[in-house]
Amino acid sequence: MLKPGRTIPSILLAVCLAVPAMAAAPTFTDQPAATTSGGVTTIRFAVSASTDVEVTILDAKGDEVRHLAAGVLGASADPPPPLKAGLAQTLTWDGKDDMGQAAEGGPFSVRVRAGMGVKLARFIGGDPFVFGSITSIATDDDGNLYAMSNRGQTNQNIDTLRMFAPDGAYVRTIVPFPVTTSPDRVKPFARWDAEAGCFRPINRLQTNPSMVPWVTGATIVSAATSEVVLVHGTSVYRLDTDGGNLRGPMPMWSKEAKLKNPNWNIPQLAVSPDGRYIYYANVAGTLYDTKTPDQIDANWPNGRVYRQDTRKEGADPQPFFDLPLPDWNKDKYWMPNAWNKRTAANGLDVDRQGNLYVCDLVNQQVVKVSPEGKLLATAKVPWPDYVHVNRTTGDLYVISDQPRDGRKPNVLYKVSGWGEEARIVATMQLTGRTGDASAVGTIEGKAVLWLGGGEELVCVRDAGETFEVVRTKFRPEGSGEQEFSRIAVDPVREQVYLSNGVNELYRYDGQTGAGEQLKRNGKPFQGVDLEVGYDGLLYVRTGGGYSGPLERYTVNLEPAPLESGTNVFSKYIYSRYGVGFCEKGLGVGPKGQVYVSFMYGWNQYLIAGFNPDGTPMKGKYLEGVFKPDTKAGAPAELNTAVIGPIPAESGGVRVDLQGNIYAGLRLLPKGYVPPAEFAKDPAYGSFTGSVVKFGPAGGAVLGLQDAKPAQPDAPKLEMDRKVTIENGLAAYPGIAPFSGGGYGSNGSSCVCRVARFEVDRFGRVFLPNCVSNTVIVYDNAGNKVLEFGQYGNFDSQLPGPGRAASAIATPALPLGWPTGVGVSRKAIYVCDTLNRRVVRADKTWAAEATVSAK
Secondary structure: OEOOOOOOOHHHHOOOOOOOOOOOOOOEEEEEEEEEEOOEEEEEEEEOOOEEEEEEEEOOOOOEEEEEEEEEEOOOOOOOOOOOOOOEEEEEEOOEOOOOOEOOOOOOEEEEEEEEEEEEEEEEEOOOOOOOEEEEEEEOOOOOEEEEEEEOHHHOOOOEEEEEOOOOOEEEEEEOOOOOOOHHHOOOOEEEEOOOOEEEEOOOOOOOOOOOOOOOOOEEEEEOOOEEEEEEOOEEEEEEOOOOOOEEEEEOOOHHHOOOOOOOOOOEEEEOOOOOEEEEEOOOOOOOEOOOHHHOOOOOOOOEEEEEEOOOOOOOOEEEEEOOOOOOOOOOOOOOEOOOOOOOEEEEEEOOOOOEEEEEOOOOEEEEEOOOOOEEEEEEOOOEEEEEEOOOOOOEEEEEOOOOOOOOOOEEEEEEOOHHHOEEEEEEEOOOOOOOEEEEEEEOOEEEEEEEOOOOOEEEEEOOOOEEEOOOOOOOOOOOOOOOOEEEEEOOOOEEEEEOOOOOEEEEEOOOOOEEEOEEOOEEOOEEEEEEOOOOOEEEEEOOOOOEEEEEEOOOOOEOOOOOOOOEEEEEEOOOEEOEEOOOOEEEOOOOOEEEEEEEEOOEEEEEEEOOOOOEOOOOEOOOOOOOOHHHOOOOOOOOEOEEEEOOOEEEEEEOOOOOEEEEEOOOEOOOOOOHHHOOOHHHHHHOEEEEEEOOOOEEEEOEOOOOOOOOOOOEEEEOOOOEEEOEEEEEEEEEOEOOOOOOOOOOOOOOOEOEOEEOOOOOEEEEEOOOOEEEEEOOOOOEEEEEOEEOOOOEOOOOOOOOOOOEOOOOOEEOOEEEEEEOOOEEEEEEOOOOEEEEEEEEEEEEEEEEOO
């Protein structure tokens, strides 16, 4: 931590993010003792070595009534008051609770703890069957199912590949890779840190977890027992099914081939049974809105299928088969364009004999072609989009989707026979996006068709002349939450609140993990951000849109009126759309004062405040610059900033018991040196910032547009990026991610992805870092108390349905791209965005004693 007028301690110039070597556990050399005289309790104790301590006053029931002190003793910087330098301590308690009132519920006791640690307690969420919108699926010869997802809600996209048994039971996650894969086999995804004994994933995006070379958006096109074939754009990748040994990118065509295929024509692939040949369709030199065949590049014609021999290194796909298209002058037919994303030849499949099946959208038929490229047979079917062949009977399963501007539901057909004998024998109407992804499998020896494309996966059985929906073991359970984006914790009730990053809020029991979407009067309670106040009330940025009201509710979601009689602070808080809704956070003080971060101009941010009675605070900054949108419902008095301006790359607001305000900013102390293991990591330098502590009077980031000093005698913090923080009391570096410009940017003004931190009642600061996959804990003076976590994918420490023990026993506390932290009296909850879950880490202590305060 950097404080005004102080140099940065050398220990913080290279904060070690590795788990330190085990030292002797601290003990009490003088056991805690307490004596009370004249209403004042004196507490004494001493520890054996440098360690963190916390001192708490408990009532007769054991509930915490006063968080008296916490900090690291014997560190390079003095601990926060009332602690003093040295291993021996003498403290006093004045008989008051955290709110400054006379404590009730005695007789009281004093609890002294030393040496905080953590242990994995449980996961919250983390359903193996809920992992985004399934965009592609494939099956291997054993009937195992491989499902790949990418699309998340409102651009929160994470590439995930999971393997399931033929009956739909979860087997394992392949992408992101498991930690059991040897380091030399995952070099495209991560580097191995031998000293720390963990993987350091290669981060490629600020906005979403991405450690894959293709960044985002790959699809699976085939699977075998040992490997899968993936496609991204016009590149092919091969990946072993243990998550390692990635090969690629292998361009479909070399630069010399001068491929002409617009981006909206997404190539369709099929792989021969022996893996030697890759077939390509939906490749043609079409225009944005092709009107006639002569507008299509003759070298890249409509309806051509290509074949690539992967045994010939560097060989381009060669013309293999051309669909016989009608004479345009005699018979006008459908033409490709940018919005239907299809050409004459679209879906492909290959049978065990190596015969190729091609969806012919012009002639509305499926074409069967021999391995030598000869036409064998055709079968008429309306608008064949994707085709699958039953490996036993030879019947075809065709998903029909008429290419046109706009969408209509897909239809599933079963086709038997060829030529004039071909007939449709079964039909099923599909809904939504179901059918956008599909694959043939087997359950109990009978053919089934897996259908994906949305947030669910449906299995149907071929029952002769009908299709029957099959109940499989692929059954999502729990709350159904798709994205884990923002977190808040009720420290007393042990409840965890999660946002999906858009307008869904969920509440979980921290002890049991049970939870569901918040509902009021039987309907989803929409909100984009939430914080639990010291008073136990919920402060919520409500509504279904990214801009909307700021309101107060009880834990039962009943309006909690302010002095004005309404529970509404403001009917309008100005926000924006992006990767999720770009909510920057809100914090609540001990007296009920509320601070919220939002835009006062496009991509220009401030933190404004509301008094406990609900009226806007009169801040010292941006008066005359910040003009509230009164027409949208913002109060006219909401026209100043308590803190502002602040960088657009910012997020998270908290308030401690003394009324100090904390904000997450993508700024680092001037002269800050990153940890040695991340010194050359561009993601660490680009994604990481600090939590900055402001005094109760607020402050500003001087050097930004519209920034003007208002407190000339206030402390100043010198930060990087040529800015100075007015009334900045401290900076705690190491929080990530922040999205914006620089490495990993998506090239836009998107500042939507931000980390959420926590400040507990002791003033300790808890920071997530998605690059290191750790949580850092500082005392209020900036001494590091603890750092925990290492990279792990979904299977690390996963008990799982039907499993007696963890699938992968390491690391001890797995995290994947942690973006938020919440703290209760018992535990630390980490929002694990990559693995779509919350990790609960229970606090442990090397030494603890409780004594009477009589």
